Amino acid sequence: MLVLGIESSCDETAAAVYSSEKGLLSNVIASQSVHEQFGGVVPELASRAHQQSIWSTVEQSLTEANCSVDDVDVVAVTQGPGLLGSLLVGFSFAKGLALSHNKKLVGVNHMDAHIYANWIDHQPEFPVLSLTVSGGHTQLMLVKNLFDQELLGETRDDASGEAFDKIGNMLGLDYPAGPRMDKHAQNGNPKFVQFPVAHLPGTYEFSFSGLKTAVLYHIRDQKEENPNYVEENRDDLCASVSEAITKPLIKKLDLAIKEFRPKSVVLAGGVSANTMLREKAKVLCKKRRVPLYIPHISYCTDNAAMIAITGYLKASKGLFDDFDMKPFARL
Ligand code: KG4
Ligand code: ZN
Numbered sequence: 001m002l003v004l005g006i007e008s009s010c011d012e013t014a015a016a017v018y019s020s021e022k023g024l025l026s027n028v029i030a031s032q033s034v035h036e037q038f039g040g041v042v043p044e045l046a047s048r049a050h051q052q053s054i055w056s057t058v059e060q061s062l063t064e065a066n067c068s069v070d071d072v073d074v075v076a077v078t079q080g081p082g083l084l085g086s087l088l089v090g091f092s093f094a095k096g097l098a099l100s101h102n103k104k105l106v107g108v109n110h111m112d113a114h115i116y117a118n119w120i121d122h123q124p125e126f127p128v129l130s131l132t133v134s135g136g137h138t139q140l141m142l143v144k145n146l147f148d149q150e151l152l153g154e155t156r157d158d159a160s161g162e163a164f165d166k167i168g169n170m171l172g173l174d175y176p177a178g179p180r181m182d183k184h185a186q187n188g189n190p191k192f193v194q195f196p197v198a199h200l201p202g203t204y205e206f207s208f209s210g211l212k213t214a215v216l217y218h219i220r221d222q223k224e225e226n227p228n229y230v231e232e233n234r235d236d237l238c239a240s241v242s243e244a245i246t247k248p249l250i251k252k253l254d255l256a257i258k259e260f261r262p263k264s265v266v267l268a269g270g271v272s273a274n275t276m277l278r279e280k281a282k283v284l285c286k287k288r289r290v291p292l293y294i295p296h297i298s299y300c301t302d303n304a305a306m307i308a309i310t311g312y313l314k315a316s317k318g319l320f321d322d323f324d325m326k327p328f329a330r331l
Helices: 033-036 043-064 084-100 110-119 159-169 177-185 209-225 234-260 275-287 305-316
Strands: 001-005 012-019 023-031 074-080 105-111 127-135 137-144 148-154 263-268
Touching: 001 084, 001 305, 012 043, 012 263, 012 305, 023 043, 023 305, 033 043, 033 127, 043 084, 074 084, 074 110, 074 305, 084 105, 105 110, 105 305, 110 127, 110 137, 110 159, 110 305, 127 234, 137 234, 137 263, 148 234, 159 177, 159 209, 159 234, 177 234, 177 275, 209 234
Parallel strands: 001 074, 074 105, 127 263
Antiparallel strands: 001 012, 012 023, 127 137, 137 148
């Protein structure tokens, strides 16, 4: 089975081809630089940029996979959650392509796809415990079997990626600040400042908005004494913030491992690219003797390889969609 995956939920136009026999054949991403000057994604600009690059991105993914549209069996496309205008571009394109070339169509939940990105290179044994951490979501999910999953808890306010981006911005880092914060943190002391961490006992929920306020006030107070405080201590501040974001993620992951005794643990989503989180998860899972899978760094942030593999897994279970399926902005 040959699956063409298309992703356009936010600010990456992406297409990939997955073969049931040979695995991933191509993975093309066109990133949109137009948002950098605004410090965040501007939805209308994102939709227009998707429209400009969708055709060439899909063509390139087919060329790199050494195949044509005729060879494709299934078109898989992100159905949501995401920016509605952006979703519509990939969605309409996928529908048009599938309809005109008589292909099967599969709608893919973007958050599921982050989880199933782990299936590109591995076969995690069920039940799987997933810590899904992205720019818009932070969720602990018990995946009992393919597409049979239970949400254990999620964030009450900001997502972990959002916390990295917003706090990084306060520390003078450009959008998206997460990867930049990661680089600085690697040279810093995570104990430089002990920022408060929300524990929310008795739940698998998270909260990061208090941390944002704590960092804001900390910077404000320190700058009164030393106007160059942030510039002079950026590495240490980034390490301390990374510590405060990853600590509750690992704590709840540990509690869930103890309660649900999964056969494997996976990290998923853009923040699973974070060095500190990956290291802490490795240490924890070694201690708890449970296999840990983390997507290859190129499948952590938004990509179409994860859409293609999820499309393949759905198609292999006969989970196809009608042409009247609609995109959705929120979970
Ligand atoms: O999964 P993703 O690409 O898009 C969404 O579905 O939201 O996640 C993007 C998020 C952004 O907030 C970005 O700053 C964060 O993932 N991110 C990171 C790292 N790489 C990406 N956060 C911390 N450390 C990283 N290395
Ligand atoms: Zn994503």
